[in-house]
Amino acid sequence: MTEISGEFFTEFPAFEKEKTCAVTGHRDLSLGVDVNLVEKFLRSTVDCGYDTFMVGMALGFDFLCFRILEKIRREKPIKIIACVPCRGQAKKFSEPQKDEYLRMLSASDETVVLSEEYTRFCMQKRNIYMVDNSSLVIAYLKKDKGGTFNTVKYAESKGVTVIKV
Numbered sequence: 001m002t003e004i005s006g007e008f009f010t011e012f013p014a015f016e017k018e019k020t021c022a023v024t025g026h027r028d029l030s031l032g033v034d035v036n037l038v039e040k041f042l043r044s045t046v047d048c049g050y051d052t053f054m055v056g057m058a059l060g061f062d063f064l065c066f067r068i069l070e071k072i073r074r075e076k077p078i079k080i081i082a083c084v085p086c087r088g089q090a091k092k093f094s095e096p097q098k099d100e101y102l103r104m105l106s107a108s109d110e111t112v113v114l115s116e117e118y119t120r121f122c123m124q125k126r127n128i129y130m131v132d133n134s135s136l137v138i139a140y141l142k143k144d145k146g147g148t149f150n151t152v153k154y155a156e157s158k159g160v161t162v163i164k165v
Helices: 035-047 061-073 095-107 122-132 147-157
Strands: 020-025 052-055 079-084 110-113 136-140 161-164
Touching (some): 020 147, 035 061, 061 079, 147 161
Parallel strands (some): 020 052
């Protein structure tokens, strides 16, 4: 597997917050995600003027949204920003998952790497970065604990609109 290499942002690019949406959700899609509903919300978001989408690059919901956004991008001018918590994010992924992860990284319009190495807080730092640079969060939230729950609560505390699918 090839790891993230080359250029990455040490000074993060500025995004037009009013037109930027972040996606967050559980890795476990068996909790009841409706793929058609997710696509409908993402398309509606684009129709409402959003043109930049931040994806945290985790397995499950993030991968699903990335693929849907790629489909939409073939029809409409949107940007997909891969928000990577740390360079070693895919270290424990299976080989097919690593291959898909790297394919998505190369297909993203920009990649933001928030930490050189894994730390206890790099995932949270990534989530905060995405919320702080977005005016909308689309969330697949089915549990009252964990990273997605904390991200949604943070977004709500900052006055960022959250749509739960």
